[in-house]
Amino acid sequence: MDTRQLLERQSFIELDARSRAKRLLDKGTFSELLDPFQRVTSPWLMRQGIVTQADDGMVVARGTIDGEPAVVLGIDGGFQGGSMGEVSAAKIAGSLELAAEDNRNGIPTRAVILFETGGVRLQEANLGLAAIAEIHAGIVDLRRYQPVIGITAGPIGCYGGMSIAAGLCSYLIGTREARLGLNGPAVIEQEAGIAEFDSRDRPMIWSFTGCEQRHRTGLVDDYVADDADAMRAAVIDLFRAGRPEACRSERVAGFLARLSEVDPGVQATPEQVAAIYGKGFQS
Amino acid sequence: MSTQELSKRGAVWLDALTYSAPLQPGYPPSVRVADARLGEHRARFIAVVPDPDNPFPRARGGEVGLVEAWELARAVREVIAADKERDEKRAIVAVIDVASQAYGRREEAYGIHQALAGAADAYASARLAGHPVIGLIVGRAMSGAFLAHGYQANRLIALADSQVMVHAMGKESAARVTLRSVADLEAFTARVPPMAYDIDNYASLGLLWKLLSVSDADAPTRADQTAVETSLQAAFDDIRRDPSRGLESRLGSEHRTASATVRRKLREQWH
Numbered sequence: 001m002d003t004r005q006l007l008e009r010q011s012f013i014e015l016d017a018r019s020r021a022k023r024l025l026d027k028g029t030f031s032e033l034l035d036p037f038q039r040v041t042s043p044w045l046m047r048q049g050i051v052t053q054a055d056d057g058m059v060v061a062r063g064t065i066d067g068e069p070a071v072v073l074g075i076d077g078g079f080q081g082g083s084m085g086e087v088s089a090a091k092i093a094g095s096l097e098l099a100a101e102d103n104r105n106g107i108p109t110r111a112v113i114l115f116e117t118g119g120v121r122l123q124e125a126n127l128g129l130a131a132i133a134e135i136h137a138g139i140v141d142l143r144r145y146q147p148v149i150g151i152t153a154g155p156i157g158c159y160g161g162m163s164i165a166a167g168l169c170s171y172l173i174g175t176r177e178a179r180l181g182l183n184g185p186a187v188i189e190q191e192a193g194i195a196e197f198d199s200r201d202r203p204m205i206w207s208f209t210g211c212e213q214r215h216r217t218g219l220v221d222d223y224v225a226d227d228a229d230a231m232r233a234a235v236i237d238l239f240r241a242g243r244p245e246a247c248r249s250e251r252v253a254g255f256l257a258r259l260s261e262v263d264p265g266v267q268a269t270p271e272q273v274a275a276i277y278g279k280g281f282q283s
Numbered sequence: 284m285s286t287q288e289l290s291k292r293g294a295v296w297l298d299a300l301t302y303s304a305p306l307q308p309g310y311p312p313s314v315r316v317a318d319a320r321l322g323e324h325r326a327r328f329i330a331v332v333p334d335p336d337n338p339f340p341r342a343r344g345g346e347v348g349l350v351e352a353w354e355l356a357r358a359v360r361e362v363i364a365a366d367k368e369r370d371e372k373r374a375i376v377a378v379i380d381v382a383s384q385a386y387g388r389r390e391e392a393y394g395i396h397q398a399l400a401g402a403a404d405a406y407a408s409a410r411l412a413g414h415p416v417i418g419l420i421v422g423r424a425m426s427g428a429f430l431a432h433g434y435q436a437n438r439l440i441a442l443a444d445s446q447v448m449v450h451a452m453g454k455e456s457a458a459r460v461t462l463r464s465v466a467d468l469e470a471f472t473a474r475v476p477p478m479a480y481d482i483d484n485y486a487s488l489g490l491l492w493k494l495l496s497v498s499d500a501d502a503p504t505r506a507d508q509t510a511v512e513t514s515l516q517a518a519f520d521d522i523r524r525d526p527s528r529g530l531e532s533r534l535g536s537e538h539r540t541a542s543a544t545v546r547r548k549l550r551e552q553w554h
Contacts, residue, residue, distance in 0.1 A: 033548075033549055033552045033553070034545065034548055034549060034552065038548070040541070040544065040545060040548065042541075043540075043541050044475060044477060047474070047475060048471055048475060060549065062553070086477070086539070086541050086542055087541050087542075087545055090541065090542045090545035090546060091545055091549070094545050094546040094549045094550075095549060097529070097546070098549060098550060098553050118460075119451075120426075120451040120452070122451060122452060122457045122460055122461050122478075123461065123471075123475075123478065124477050124478070125450060125451040125452070125457070125477050125478045126449060126450060126451065126476075126477040126478070126479075126485055126488060126490075127477040127488060127538070127539065127542070128451060128477075129426065129429070129430070129434075129449075129450075129451045130434075130488065130490050130533065131542065132430065133403075133430055133434035133435065133530070134530055134533075136400075136403050136404075136407060136430065136434075136435065137407050137410075137435060137529065137530050140403075140404055140407040140408060140411065141407075141411060141529070144411075160426075160427070161426070161427060161430050161451075163396035164396055164399045164400045164403055164427065164430055164431070165400075166396065166400075167394075167396050167397040167399070167400025167401075168400045168403065168404055180396065181391045181395075181396060182384060182390070182391065182395045182396040182399065182427055183384065183386050183390070183391065183395075183427075184460070186456075186459060186460065187386065187452070187456045187459075187460065188386045188387065188388070188391070190455060190456045190459055191383075191386040191453070191456060192341060192386045192387055196341070196386075196387055196388055197386075197387070197388050197391075208388070208391055208392045209391055214394075217394070219394045219397055247404070248397060248400070249356075249397065249400040249401045249403075249404035250401075250404060250408075251401075252353055252356045252357050252360055252401055252405070253357075255353050255397070255398065255401065256350075256353050256354070256357065259349055259350055259353065259393065262389075262393060264338040264339045264340070264389060265338070267388060267389065268388055268389045268392035268393065269392075270392070272392075273392045273393060277393070277394075
């Protein structure tokens with residue numbers, strides 16, 4: 001990107017969840033379900049002395065993408081780290097369920113999920129975890145009819161049970177800013193010690209879990225610049241490509257074959273991961 | 284987790300419920316797969332168990348690691364493939380005692396999130412294909428490990444026992460992430476049911492199909508074994524009677540009214 005392009009482009013990462021959804025949908029088609037004025041908020045945060053947010057940090061946007069019916073599920077990373085509480089997660093799961101039902105009734109509704117999340121909201125722990133299982137179920141169901149596209153743009157990235165949800169998507173798009181991983185750096189350090197994982201070593205963290213590396217190692221399909229138009233174009237291209245022959249999470253034999261090449265006796269390096277996973281996961 | 288004694292519960296219950304059926308060959312020591320019967324029906328039983336010699340050092344205590352998760356996926360998908368042309372799909376019983384997902388640098392490097400997605404996908408796909416999938420919680424069902432091994436089941440059964448627990452994160456880590464002391468966290472868990480670690484509070488969330496009392500969860504008596512078998516068969520019959528292959532049966536509890544409200548309002552506004 002040269003200076004002129006940089007000045008003219010609209011950053012995607014700098015947009016809030018609602019604006020991101022608006023930019024992905026066809027112009028003028030955005031409408032929000034369960035918007036903040038309906039005030040369906042977390043029933044669990046108040047009693048812990050935590051301020052709620054009127055949309056529980058989750059935007060459900062209907063409209064069309066490339067002329068086809070769509071729902072964009074935008075997680076607001078600015079509220080409680082984009083964590084999944086009972087309400088925010090139910091907004092995703094419930095929407096995926098309705099989209100799958102649409103497809104069974106002949107309406108080709110498709111879904112995009114904007115992953116900007118640390119995973120389960122620990123203040124709602126078990127209800128967040130249960131709802132994430134329902135999100136997983138919803139993706140696997142809907143994916144049978146239409147591609148489900150996940151985007152992790154940053155700055156939060158995608159962690160915890162929601163990284164598993166990302167791993168279930170038909171396609172995944174990432175930017176240089178975003179990280180994708182199961183366990184947060186602080187939690188690995190807490191559980192396994194600082195020698196295993198130093199949560200303050202940001203270059204190390206990005207070298208393994210940044211989406212540039214995830215793309216290089218085949219765990220992300222599309223690596224896109226921080227540009228709202230480029231993001232929308234990438235989404236349209238993937239929807240036009242249709243459902244993949246097999247989703248990444250279905251490539252069991254391929255991943256087991258690659259893992260058998262790993263020497264678990266030595267600590268991993270980004271180069272070694274690229275060398276092994278760079279071969280792909282065809283079985 | 285390393286400070287705790289390695290749990291034998293997964294292995295003990297898998298062995299009891301399959302009447303010591305031979306383990307399927309070709310799986311690592313940490314993933315046990317046995318084909319047996321559930322009443323008169325064919326069933327595959329699967330457990331993740333501790334392996335102190337696991338080549339991956341962060342997955343030696345019964346955690347679901349990279350290899351465990353993809354092997355779970357393989358064990359489930361074998362059944363889907365074998366029954367593809369059959370009308371009666373074989374039952375799958377996940378015997379659940381999983382300490383956590385594996386926390387480590389190797390795990391993140393090689394995409395443990397993707398491995399767990401592979402396992403969750405396999406169980407969800409089995410359920411959608413018509414296999415009755417039952418999760419039997421005999422010990423810990425923690426976080427990502429539970430999402431990969433059991434949470435996609437049509438029905439969940441748990442033993443009522445003090446060592447049986449379901450949670451999103453261990454107490455020390457949860458306190459660190461939420462910027463609280465462990466004492467503060469424990470105070471909240473006492474009055475916020477979804478935050479609690481014990482199985483009775485978990486049962487109040489309506490996610491379990493049955494909570495079963497047994498006399499000895501570590502070394503089941505004949506009566507314990509019969510009680511669990513009877514419950515598994517009842518769950519099997521209940522799944523067969525249910526036209527839905529989804530997870531709606533978990534939405535009925537008073538502690539999940541918000542989950543139901545969100546779905547009702549979404550439906551009203553959808554079109």
